[in-house]
Amino acid sequence: xxxxxxxxxxxxxxxxxxxxxxxxxxxxxxxxxxxxxxxxxxxxxxxxxxxxxxxxxxxxxxxxxxxxxxxxxxxxxxxxxxxxxxxxxxxxxxxxxxxxxxxxxxxxxxxxxxxxxxxxxxxxxxxxxxxxxxxxxxxxxxxxxxxxxxxxxxxxxxxxxxxxxxxxxxxxxxxxxxxxxxxxxxxxxxxxxxxxxxxxxxxxxxxxxxxxxxxxxxxxxxxxxxxxxxxxxxxxxxxxxxxxxxxxxxxxxxxxxxxxxxxxxxxxxxxxxxxxxxxxxxxxxxxxxxxxxxxxxxxxxxxxxxxxxxxxxxxxxxxxxxxxxxxxxxxxxxxxxxx
Amino acid sequence: xxxxxxxxxxxxxxxxxxxxxxxxxxxxxxxxxxxxxxxxxxxxxxxxxxxxxxxxxxxxxxxxxxxxxxxxxxxxxxxxxxxxxxxxxxxxxxxxxxxxxxxxxxxxxxxxxxxxxxxxxxxxxxxxxxxxxxxxxxxxxxxxxxxxxxxxxxxxxxxxxxxxxxxxxxxxxxxxxxxxxxxxxxxxxxxxxxxxxxxxxxxxxxxxxxxxxxxxxxxxxxxxxxxxxxxxxxxxxxxxxxxxxxxxxxxxxxxxxxxxxxxxxxxxxxxxxxxxxxxxxxxxxxxxxxxxxxxxxxxxxxxxxxxxxxxxxxxxxxxxxxxxxxxxxxxxxxxxxxx
Numbered sequence: 001x002x003x004x005x006x007x008x009x010x011x012x013x014x015x016x017x018x019x020x021x022x023x024x025x026x027x028x029x030x031x032x033x034x035x036x037x038x039x040x041x042x043x044x045x046x047x048x049x050x051x052x053x054x055x056x057x058x059x060x061x062x063x064x065x066x067x068x069x070x071x072x073x074x075x076x077x078x079x080x081x082x083x084x085x086x087x088x089x090x091x092x093x094x095x096x097x098x099x100x101x102x103x104x105x106x107x108x109x110x111x112x113x114x115x116x117x118x119x120x121x122x123x124x125x126x127x128x129x130x131x132x133x134x135x136x137x138x139x140x141x142x143x144x145x146x147x148x149x150x151x152x153x154x155x156x157x158x159x160x161x162x163x164x165x166x167x168x169x170x171x172x173x174x175x176x177x178x179x180x181x182x183x184x185x186x187x188x189x190x191x192x193x194x195x196x197x198x199x200x201x202x203x204x205x206x207x208x209x210x211x212x213x214x215x216x217x218x219x220x221x222x223x224x225x226x227x228x229x230x231x232x233x234x235x236x237x238x239x240x241x242x243x244x245x246x247x248x249x250x251x252x253x254x255x256x257x258x259x260x261x262x263x264x265x266x267x268x269x270x271x272x273x274x275x276x277x278x279x280x281x282x283x284x285x286x287x288x289x290x291x292x293x294x295x296x297x298x299x300x301x302x303x304x305x306x307x308x309x310x311x312x313x314x315x316x317x318x319x320x321x322x323x324x325x326x327x328x329x330x331x332x333x334x335x336x337x338x339x
Numbered sequence: 340x341x342x343x344x345x346x347x348x349x350x351x352x353x354x355x356x357x358x359x360x361x362x363x364x365x366x367x368x369x370x371x372x373x374x375x376x377x378x379x380x381x382x383x384x385x386x387x388x389x390x391x392x393x394x395x396x397x398x399x400x401x402x403x404x405x406x407x408x409x410x411x412x413x414x415x416x417x418x419x420x421x422x423x424x425x426x427x428x429x430x431x432x433x434x435x436x437x438x439x440x441x442x443x444x445x446x447x448x449x450x451x452x453x454x455x456x457x458x459x460x461x462x463x464x465x466x467x468x469x470x471x472x473x474x475x476x477x478x479x480x481x482x483x484x485x486x487x488x489x490x491x492x493x494x495x496x497x498x499x500x501x502x503x504x505x506x507x508x509x510x511x512x513x514x515x516x517x518x519x520x521x522x523x524x525x526x527x528x529x530x531x532x533x534x535x536x537x538x539x540x541x542x543x544x545x546x547x548x549x550x551x552x553x554x555x556x557x558x559x560x561x562x563x564x565x566x567x568x569x570x571x572x573x574x575x576x577x578x579x580x581x582x583x584x585x586x587x588x589x590x591x592x593x594x595x596x597x598x599x600x601x602x603x604x605x606x607x608x609x610x611x612x613x614x615x616x617x618x619x620x621x622x623x624x625x626x627x628x629x630x631x632x633x634x635x636x637x638x639x640x641x642x643x644x645x646x647x648x649x650x651x652x653x654x655x656x657x658x659x660x661x662x663x664x665x666x667x668x669x670x671x672x673x674x675x676x677x678x
């Protein structure tokens with residue numbers, strides 16, 4: 001992963017250098033090397049991105065956006081990294097139930113834990129939202145924030161994806177890493193706005209995406225300030241604080257950023273309100289949906305799928321938003337793919 | 340105000356220049372011109388600030404703090420601007436009740452509004468927290484976030500302080516403006532962490548303090564995403580979302596920043612947990628209390644006062660935190676003072 005990050009950062013430098021040099025030299029070899037989005041095939045989506053960035057960063061242009069207002073928001077699951085066979089935080093939750101089971105003999109007979117420990121995820125989730133909340137709270141609450149961050153760091157450093165056998169931090173989309181770097185090289189502040197837990201993402205978001213903790217917005221549980229042995233801690237309580245999904249995304253953006261983004265990137269109907277909120281700004285804006293169309297290199301799903309894209313596809317068409325056709329638009333999906 | 344900001348920004352440039360030049364030149368005239376904290380008297384507090392900044396920004400020093408981790412958090416009421424005769428957001432609330440009264444004939448007989456409209460603030464607040472919440476919700480909820488921002492902007496542009504007759508944005512502490520600029524010139528990210536409403540501060544925090552909306556943390560009410568005439572809006576609901584005061588401050592910092600500050604500035608017991616949280620970090624840290632000791636130029640209060648400093652003064656002494664004695668440490672309090 002570090003290698004990729006270095007590559008992406010190098011790319012950022014190259015882009016900046018390229019933009020500086022563009023008026024001076026027209027060496028075609030250099031231009032190729034400086035392509036800011038090498039994993040994107042030339043065409044619709046790439047062209048739309050590059051044109052938008054050029055337009056809003058051009059001084060004196062009527063669509064110029066000052067650096068401070070260049071806020072770009074990205075969904076995480078299915079937009080920056082994969083989300084199949086299920087969102088990775090759900091896999092983390094299952095792993096944690098197994099790891100904690102020896103301390104909870106009662107789980108052997110108590111649902112939803114009993115089914116889960118027998119490997120029957122479907123039966124475990126038959127209890128619906130109540131079962132999910134029970135599983136989340138049993139694995140995400142009851143410790144300090146520092147302790148939870150360590151649990152996440154340890155898991156993310158070793159756990160493997162059930163299909164590809166790769167680390168989850170390798171299940172990120174190479175074209176999106178390039179896009180993040182391209183935007184930052186052009187003065188954008190990149191944010192994650194995810195339905196996932198904010199404290200599940202922060203321990204690794206900077207290393208993997210170059211996005212620092214203060215630019216991660218997500219769902220959260222309540223925390224409580226306490227003194228333990230004369231040392232202040234924040235204890236994670238088994239109570240939902242905020243659900244950063246669907247109509248919650250503009251709310252989360254408003255409370256944490258306090259200004260409207262000019263670019264928004266998502267892949268499901270859970271991102272629709274975030275894109276609508278971004279599109280309703282008074283100046284130029286860019287909205288993009290990643291459409292999962294590649295059953296071979298990734299997964300193909302949209303309308304029928306949980307966490308899928310139904311209303312969003314229609315709205316994107318009606319409003320002229322950019323839709324990435326993964327199969328056609330992406331030269332490469334994951335960093336680990338052979339080129 | 341703009342003039343002051345320009346001055347402060349200019350100062351920032353001067354400081355950077357001064358730091359660069361320090362090895363090259365030792366022109367005493369230049370050194371005086373480049374004092375980053377001209378409104379601070381030489382001595383304890385100023386010395387402590389300058390030494391801390393020098394220490395954590397010195398490459399290779401064991402106490403060096405990387406730029407990304409240079410997070411400084413500031414309380415607002417009583418730390419960056421005055422808070423007497425009562426916090427300015429309370430004065431805003433009273434003005435709003437008066438402005439909205441014609442649309443609410445029932446307020447003429449209904450408490451706490453009736454007393455307030457007769458000018459009897461004490462009777463209005465006799466209902467305690469319930470009365471305060473009623474007043475807040477009647478004046479802060481029921482409109483969109485854009486509408487509320489406009490109400491705040493209009494008020495702050497014209498409303499005058501009852502004692503000094505100055506705009507509230509002139510009731511800021513000149514030494515603290517210099518401190519904010521000094522920290523930023525040294526790579527710090529400056530945040531407001533206030534018990535006040537986040538949406539009451541954001542419309543003017545950048546202009547007045549140079550602190551952008553995404554670096555303002557405060558109390559909030561719930562908002563709801565809605566489509567109105569095909570346009571998405573966020574509607575402010577009459578329901579408390581988060582109280583960013585006392586033990587709420589570390590919680591607010593954790594959820595919005597996701598990392599521990601290295602410097603914290605407050606003036607009351609409502610800031611104590613924020614200072615404790617900052618002081619409990621693993622590296623170097625700086626905690627400072629502003630002590631209101633100047634009855635002539637400002638107000639003198641601490642232990643006995645509402646929103647006062649009782650536990651904090653003791654803890655500051657016990658732990659060696661810096662305490663600013665306003666009367667002794669500040670050459671000038673407000674920007675409008677004659678020099």
